[in-house]
Amino acid sequence: VSAHHGSAEGRETRFTELFARSYGPVLGYVRRRVGTESAEDIVAEVFFTAWRHLDRAPPEALPWLYRIAWNAIGNQRRGQARHQRLQQRAEVLAPLRVADHADEVAFRDTLAIALDALAEPDREVLRLICWEDLDPADAARVLGCSTATLRVRLHRARKRLARLVQGAEPPHAVAVPHGARQDPVSIQEKR
Amino acid sequence: MNDKRMTENVVASLAEANPVPAVELIAAARSAQADLLLGRILSSEPYPDGRRRAGAGLAGTRTLTRKIWLGTGAATVAVAAAIAVYGQTAASNDNPAASRPDAVAGGRSSVRPAHLVDFSRRDGSIVVKITDPDAPSSQLNAIFRAHGLEIKVNVIPVSPSLAGTIVYSDVQSTRELRDGNCDTGGGGGCWVGFIVPASFTRPGNVTVGRAAHPGEQYESTASVFGPGEALQGSGLVGKPAADALPVLRVRHLTVRWMVNGLWTHSPATPDGLISDGMGWNSTTVVIDVHVPGAKSPGPPVRKH
Numbered sequence: 248v249s250a251h252h253g254s255a256e257g258r259e260t261r262f263t264e265l266f267a268r269s270y271g272p273v274l275g276y277v278r279r280r281v282g283t284e285s286a287e288d289i290v291a292e293v294f295f296t297a298w299r300h301l302d303r304a305p306p307e308a309l310p311w312l313y314r315i316a317w318n319a320i321g322n323q324r325r326g327q328a329r330h331q332r333l334q335q336r337a338e339v340l341a342p343l344r345v346a347d348h349a350d351e352v353a354f355r356d357t358l359a360i361a362l363d364a365l366a367e368p369d370r371e372v373l374r375l376i377c378w379e380d381l382d383p384a385d386a387a388r389v390l391g392c393s394t395a396t397l398r399v400r401l402h403r404a405r406k407r408l409a410r411l412v413q414g415a416e417p418p419h420a421v422a423v424p425h426g427a428r429q430d431p432v433s434i435q436e437k438r
Numbered sequence: 439m440n441d442k443r444m445t446e447n448v449v450a451s452l453a454e455a456n457p458v459p460a461v462e463l464i465a466a467a468r469s470a471q472a473d474l475l476l477g478r479i480l481s482s483e484p485y486p487d488g489r490r491r492a493g494a495g496l497a498g499t500r501t502l503t504r505k506i507w508l509g510t511g512a513a514t515v516a517v518a519a520a521i522a523v524y525g526q527t528a529a530s531n532d533n534p535a536a537s538r539p540d541a542v543a544g545g546r547s548s549v550r551p552a553h554l555v556d557f558s559r560r561d562g563s564i565v566v567k568i569t570d571p572d573a574p575s576s577q578l579n580a581i582f583r584a585h586g587l588e589i590k591v592n593v594i595p596v597s598p599s600l601a602g603t604i605v606y607s608d609v610q611s612t613r614e615l616r617d618g619n620c621d622t623g624g625g626g627g628c629w630v631g632f633i634v635p636a637s638f639t640r641p642g643n644v645t646v647g648r649a650a651h652p653g654e655q656y657e658s659t660a661s662v663f664g665p666g667e668a669l670q671g672s673g674l675v676g677k678p679a680a681d682a683l684p685v686l687r688v689r690h691l692t693v694r695w696m697v698n699g700l701w702t703h704s705p706a707t708p709d710g711l712i713s714d715g716m717g718w719n720s721t722t723v724v725i726d727v728h729v730p731g732a733k734s735p736g737p738p739v740r741k742h
Contacts, residue, residue: 256574259480263576266479270472271463278458291475298479355455362452377453380460408452409445 262301265308266294272379273312279378280320292319310388313379317371317389361411369404376401473584480577481554555581556631564638565615567631571602571648578646587634588641594657596647597717599666604629605658609642655719662715662723669715669723679727680707686723694718697727 273293277286293316297304305311362370368390375386387397466472554570555578564585568578571593578591589609596605604614615631632644650656662669672685679695686693695702702708710729718724 255484258484259574259576262480263476263580266472266476270475271466272460274466275458275460275463279456287471294475294479295482298482298484301484354451358448358451358455361448373449373452377449378456378458405445405449406441409441409448412448413444 258301262298265297265301265304269309269312270294272309273316276313276379277316277320279374281323285323289316289319289323307385310381310385313375313381313389314391357412361408364411365404365407368400369407372397372400372404373408470584470586473580477554477577477580477584480574480580554578555585557585559636560633562636563633564636565631565633567615568602568604568644568646571646587638590641590643592643592645593648594645595650595654597656597659597662597667598649599660599664600647600658601649602628602630603647604632604644605647606645607632607642609634609644610640612638612642650720652720656717659716659718662717662725668717668720674712674725675714677712679710679712679725682712682725683707690721692722694722694724695727696724698729699726 270290274286274290277289277293281289293312296315296319297308297312303311362373365373372386372390375381375389376383379386381389383397383401384394386401387394390397390400392400554568554573556565556567556569558565564587566587568591573593575591575593578593579589582589582591592606594605596603609632612632612634614629615633617628617630645658647658660667663672663675664670668689668691669685672682672689674682674685682693695704695708697708697710708727708729710727713726713728715723715725
């Protein structure tokens with residue numbers, strides 16, 4: 248009985264430690280994608296899922312949690328109308344447009360519009376690297392692809408973003424990776 | 439500017455334009471909102487398919503624990519009241535997060551409320567009762583933090599009459615909440631909670647007793663002859679040590695003798711009169727024996 252009890256307490260301790268380490272990063276990850284309003288519910292869903300599937304958690308759990316969060320966001324978006332998605336996206340992108348100087352404002356506005364114009368897979372890989380500060384191997388774990396594939400995706404996404412910022416490529420001409428739809432669900436389904 | 443340089447600049451700018459900088463999230467894990475979420479998760483079903491935790495024995499242990507606890511009369515009222523009023527207290531609590539559990543839990547019906555600690559208000563004070571001492575310390579700590587109290591809860595195995603009671607506290611500016619219908623083995627009402635001013639913010643430590651598992655050594659123990667303890671009603675205090683042997687046999691207990699305050703390693707039953715004793719674990723008791731005329735006076739004989 249003691250051993251069993253220890254196992255249950257060990258599980259709770261392990262989860263508590265994981266929660267303490269990961270709550271902030273996961274909250275940030277979700278807020279960067281859905282805005283503040285919906286983040287609370289999704290973060291709760293992420294950690295409830297993690298609690299129920301704790302046995303599957305790898306030692307470095309953050310990419311695993313991001314992947315759960317990505318699925319949760321995909322589930323949420325599936326049930327929403329397009330205008331709601333666009334509204335959410337505008338909320339997330341709004342902070343990009345705030346800056347002190349006029350030229351910075353203009354540049355960040357351009358950057359926000361360019362990011363918004365990217366296909367979701369491109370946008371996600373850039374967010375993972377630039378905002379979540381993951382290395383390519385961890386970003387690949389989140390997206391369920393190989394590190395090599397991730398590097399290729401990242402390279403292409405960077406170039407597309409730069410071209411959009413330069414105005415060299417109109418938004419409607421953005422290439423979508425083969426087999427991917429412009430919806431987070433497409434990434435989720437490929438895993 | 440060449441393409442490569444331009445790409446690097448754009449990507450660098452994107453990194454700088456992070457809409458939720460990491461620095462904003464440093465304190466997030468210690469927020470009341472996070473604490474409340476953690477408490478709710480830890481009190482929810484831990485496996486996806488509803489199977490029990492590894493080892494069904496745990497559930498059995500908890501049942502046994504609760505029976506012992508309730509058997510002392512210690513916190514019957516507290517448990518019933520806590521479960522009954524949880525919804526009201528959660529809804530009326532000043533903590534805004536606690537007043538909207540569905541928002542935090544995502545409105546999922548599988549999430550049951552955590553009624554491990556009962557918080558209620560009385561005349562400008564907060565009355566706190568720990569209603570489930572079987573809960574792990576981390577969970578109890580999280581709930582206290584969620585209510586703005588930096589009180590660390592340590593849960594230790596104790597002898598039966600102390601299960602569900604507070605056995606130690608260094609929390610300042612508190613009043614003890616005692617259950618007058620309950621006696622511990624040490625005598626007096628059971629210390630089942632505390633009362634702090636509503637504005638209370640000082641840190642502190644509280645140690646709560648839980649029922650020990652079979653064979654687990656008690657970290658806090660009461661007189662073994664007291665209410666709820668292993669030799670309650672045996673009438674052995676003041677009797678010759680040899681009189682304890684048949685009683686111990688009937689109650690399936692083994693004994694360690696302490697003669698005039700000193701352990702004896704002799705397997706023989708010592709001469710002298712039984713003066714007191716304490717529980718060691720669920721199957722072993724320590725009995726103090728006083729030998730008149732010996733150099734060490736030993737503890738005085740207790741009356742039960």
